[in-house]
Amino acid sequence: MSKLLIVGSVAFDAIETPFGKTDKILGGAAPYIALSASNFNIPSAIVSVVGEDFPQDYFKTLEERNIDTSAIEIVKGGKTFFWSGKYHNDLNSRDTLETQLNVLADFQPVVPDNYKDAEIVVLGNLNPSVQLSVLEQFSVKPKLAILDTMNFWMEDAFIEGLREVISRVDVITINDEEARQLSGEYSLVKAARVIEKMGPAYVVIKKGEHGALLFHKDQIFFAPALPLEEVFDPTGAGDTFAGGFAGYLTKTGDISFENMKNAIIHASNLASFCVEKFGTERMENLNREEVQQRLQQFKKLTQFEIELS
Amino acid sequence: MSKLLIVGSVAFDAIETPFGKTDKILGGAAPYIALSASNFNIPSAIVSVVGEDFPQDYFKTLEERNIDTSAIEIVKGGKTFFWSGKYHNDLNSRDTLETQLNVLADFQPVVPDNYKDAEIVVLGNLNPSVQLSVLEQFSVKPKLAILDTMNFWMEDAFIEGLREVISRVDVITINDEEARQLSGEYSLVKAARVIEKMGPAYVVIKKGEHGALLFHKDQIFFAPALPLEEVFDPTGAGDTFAGGFAGYLTKTGDISFENMKNAIIHASNLASFCVEKFGTERMENLNREEVQQRLQQFKKLTQFEIELS
Numbered sequence: 001m002s003k004l005l006i007v008g009s010v011a012f013d014a015i016e017t018p019f020g021k022t023d024k025i026l027g028g029a030a031p032y033i034a035l036s037a038s039n040f041n042i043p044s045a046i047v048s049v050v051g052e053d054f055p056q057d058y059f060k061t062l063e064e065r066n067i068d069t070s071a072i073e074i075v076k077g078g079k080t081f082f083w084s085g086k087y088h089n090d091l092n093s094r095d096t097l098e099t100q101l102n103v104l105a106d107f108q109p110v111v112p113d114n115y116k117d118a119e120i121v122v123l124g125n126l127n128p129s130v131q132l133s134v135l136e137q138f139s140v141k142p143k144l145a146i147l148d149t150m151n152f153w154m155e156d157a158f159i160e161g162l163r164e165v166i167s168r169v170d171v172i173t174i175n176d177e178e179a180r181q182l183s184g185e186y187s188l189v190k191a192a193r194v195i196e197k198m199g200p201a202y203v204v205i206k207k208g209e210h211g212a213l214l215f216h217k218d219q220i221f222f223a224p225a226l227p228l229e230e231v232f233d234p235t236g237a238g239d240t241f242a243g244g245f246a247g248y249l250t251k252t253g254d255i256s257f258e259n260m261k262n263a264i265i266h267a268s269n270l271a272s273f274c275v276e277k278f279g280t281e282r283m284e285n286l287n288r289e290e291v292q293q294r295l296q297q298f299k300k301l302t303q304f305e306i307e308l309s
Numbered sequence: 310m311s312k313l314l315i316v317g318s319v320a321f322d323a324i325e326t327p328f329g330k331t332d333k334i335l336g337g338a339a340p341y342i343a344l345s346a347s348n349f350n351i352p353s354a355i356v357s358v359v360g361e362d363f364p365q366d367y368f369k370t371l372e373e374r375n376i377d378t379s380a381i382e383i384v385k386g387g388k389t390f391f392w393s394g395k396y397h398n399d400l401n402s403r404d405t406l407e408t409q410l411n412v413l414a415d416f417q418p419v420v421p422d423n424y425k426d427a428e429i430v431v432l433g434n435l436n437p438s439v440q441l442s443v444l445e446q447f448s449v450k451p452k453l454a455i456l457d458t459m460n461f462w463m464e465d466a467f468i469e470g471l472r473e474v475i476s477r478v479d480v481i482t483i484n485d486e487e488a489r490q491l492s493g494e495y496s497l498v499k500a501a502r503v504i505e506k507m508g509p510a511y512v513v514i515k516k517g518e519h520g521a522l523l524f525h526k527d528q529i530f531f532a533p534a535l536p537l538e539e540v541f542d543p544t545g546a547g548d549t550f551a552g553g554f555a556g557y558l559t560k561t562g563d564i565s566f567e568n569m570k571n572a573i574i575h576a577s578n579l580a581s582f583c584v585e586k587f588g589t590e591r592m593e594n595l596n597r598e599e600v601q602q603r604l605q606q607f608k609k610l611t612q613f614e615i616e617l618s
Contacts, residue, residue: 090495186399189538210519213536222610224531227522229498261613295615301531302611304570308604 002143004044004250005115006033007134008124008239009104010054010072013279014084017091017233025279026058027083029124029148030072032236035283036243036270037122038065039291040251045115047071047134049107051078061284071112078103091231092208111137119143120250122242123169125150128161135168144255145169147200148242151178167199170255173242175206188213189220202260204245206238214264216257223264226272226297233278237271240283244270269295311452313353313559314424315342316443317433317548318413319363319381322588323393326400326542334588335367336392338433338457339381341545344592345552345579346431347374348600349560354424356380356443358416360387370593380421387412400540401517420446428452429559431551432478434459437470444477453564454478456509457551460487476508479564482551484515497522498529511569513554515547523573525566532573533611535581535603542587546580549592553579578604 013027030046037044045068052074059069081104087094109130116139123131125148135145147169153162166172172195180186183194192203192215203215209231211224244267249255252262272294276282322336339355346353354377361383368378390413396403418439425448432440434457444454456478462471475481481504489495492503501512501524512524518540520533553576558564561571581603585591 187538187540189536207519210516211533220536220610221613222533222536224520224533227498227529227531229496231496258614262615265613265615299615301529302613304530304574304611305567306571306574306604306608308601308608 001042002119002250002253003115003117004037004042004246005047005111005118005121005134005142006030006037006044006124006243006246007047007109007122007131008033008126009081010046010048010050011081011083013235014082014097015233015235015278016084016086017278018087018089019232020278022278024082026061027235027279028081029126029239031058031062031280032239032274032283033122033124033243033246034062034067035065035280036240036274037247037250038067039244039270039286039288040247041066042247042250044068044247044250045071045112047109047111047115049073049075049103051075051080051103054080061280065284071110071115073110075103085235087234091234109134109137116140119253120246121145122246123147123165124239124242128153128158128165131165132161132168135165144171144249146171146173146242146246148173148239149178150175151181154178154181163198166195169200171202171204172200173204173206173238173245175208175238179203179205189215202257204264206241208234208237212241212264212268214260216260219257221257221261221264223268223298224302225268226294226301228272228275231275234275235279237274240274241267241271244268265295265298269298310351311428311559311562312424312426313346313351313555314356314420314427314430314443314451315339315346315353315433315552315555316356316418316431316440317342317435318390319355319357319359320390320392322544323391323406324542324544324587325393325395326587327396327398328541329587331587333391335370336544336588337390338435338548340367340371340589341548341583341592342431342433342552342555343371343376344374344589345549345583346556346559347376348553348579348595348597349556350375351556351559353377353556353559354380354421356418356420356424358382358384358412360384360389360412363389370589374593380419380424382419384412394544396543400543418443418446425449428562429555430454431555432456432474433548433551437462437467437474440474441470441477444474453480453558455480455482455551455555457482457547458487459484460490463487463490472507475504478509480511480513481509482513482515482547482554484517484547488512488514498524511566513573515550517543517546521550521573521577523569525569528566530566530570530573532577532607534577535606535610537581537584540584543584544588546583549583550576550580553577574604574607578607
């Protein structure tokens with residue numbers, strides 16, 4: 001079976017939403033990506049870094065979902081990356097209250113030998129130089145390299161590195177505002193075309209509650225977000241989306257555009273669970289029946305029977 | 310075959326977008342609704358009012374699409390309703406520059422005898438008292454009454470009348486912000502449930518470039534807007550959507566939820582043409598091949614093949 005390598009932050013998050021607030025809980029891109037991908041029962045490993053303050057319990061949470069955590073470096077005397085944020089009432093925007101990079105500031109990723117030939121790799125949101133370093137450690141070019149990034153790395157200090165890593169991946173996942181910023185185009189159709197020219201053959205534009213678009217040459221596929229009565233905490237939804245996308249492609253081993261459509265649906269489906277509870281809570285014990293049942297909802301939500309002549 | 314009655318403003322519009330501006334052109338809810346519905350080759354008629362300044366050519370434009378204009382009253386010495394607006398750069402919002410109600414201020418709609426038994430009626434955006442008066446002139450309760458409205462009628466002076474007309478229709482089409490305002494709920498799922506309790510068994514929430522949702526009891530269906538390289542002029546897109554929805558249901562005579570899904574797709578499809586040119590221009594000579602070809606794009610955009618176990 002194919003293997004999935006996940007590179008991304010592992011963090012403490014402290015989150016405040018209109019519905020409540022948390023103390024420090026498990027966060028960071030990598031746990032969300034990995035927990036989401038774990039629904040496909042594939043071999044996966046995280047490359048990341050934490051401090052000595054990182055609880056053993058959080059490793060267990062990941063390992064119970066068969067995620068290999070042995071390449072998460074523990075820095076002696078170091079402190080784990082910390083982020084805290086507060087969402088506005090509509091949950092569509094948030095303020096960052098505090099960011100402590102801590103051990104993430106000097107992170108030198110080391111890809112374990114048994115994952116240097118992983119077929120699929122997700123480069124979660126991180127400094128582009130770290131993402132590049134991971135790609136360079138592969139012994140075989142991965143079948144599919146998926147990059148997630150954000151506007152922070154589009155600033156002058158990082159844009160060169162970001163352009164370099166973008167030029168070397170197959171898929172980029174990016175939100176709508178960031179796609180506009182990166183491309184200089186307002187129309188998402190035009191933005192995707194500009195970004196495709198930068199390297200990735202597939203461009204996924206995430207629109208949050210408004211769904212996600214997959215672009216490849218002249219083809220476009222769209223998946224809505226499941227309309228929910230209440231979004232409790234949007235943290236990690238984008239990473240959960242990326243993890244579901246990568247996990248499904250790893251499981252099926254089929255990276256055709258037609259199969260990527262299915263991957264986008266699985267990605268949206270899994271993200272719809274993530275936002276139902278604080279942090280990773282909902283994703284930690286999601287079961288197959290729940291996932292299948294909600295996929296059925298996605299079908300009902302989007303499939304129709306118009307006969308064309 | 311079933312018949313479609315359309316009540317709504319007929320107007321002069323003057324539109325400014327980042328791409329250019331128009332002099333007075335054909336506008337108002339009714340022409341957009343009727344032109345869109347005309348793609349289904351059904352008998353339809355407009356009930357409305359214009360002034361003596363309304364050009365014969367505009368009647369012809371409608372009649373060439375087999376729209377019965379004989380119930381558009383021409384007020385001697387009167388002036389046609391005039392609206393002018395300017396869109397912001399993102400085309401998602403606009404400022405109204407001028408509104409002259411003119412003959413619309415005293416509009417007393419008269420439903421022609423041969424349409425008092427129309428199976429489907431669209432009550433386009435108008436004073437709720439005018440919409441109510443139309444419903445009361447029917448000799449037989451229509452099979453499906455579809456109401457379109459906007460936030461202007463949710464002000465204190467009109468809300469009672471609006472609630473009354475909402476309580477008497479089967480379908481309401483309303484945009485997302487207006488659904489929130491009318492229901493007092495931010496979540497669109499909750500908003501639709503509140504609005505359903507006000508009367509209409511079917512609630513359609515229009516999200517512009519983010520698509521449209523159809524709600525009925527516990528069922529939800531979603532249609533995206535077609536991703537376009539450029540939106541040229543959004544004027545009339547919502548009315549075109551309503552006209553496509555009503556036209557397809559009139560043509561098929563099937564008002565089941567399953568068939569309404571198809572109607573929503575046809576509605577989105579037709580709206581995608583409307584925004585490509587100024588005003589009604591693109592809708593005036595749209596042909597069957599163009600419509601069918603773009604429906605195929607909608608299928609590719611949204612249909613997938615996940616096998617569920």
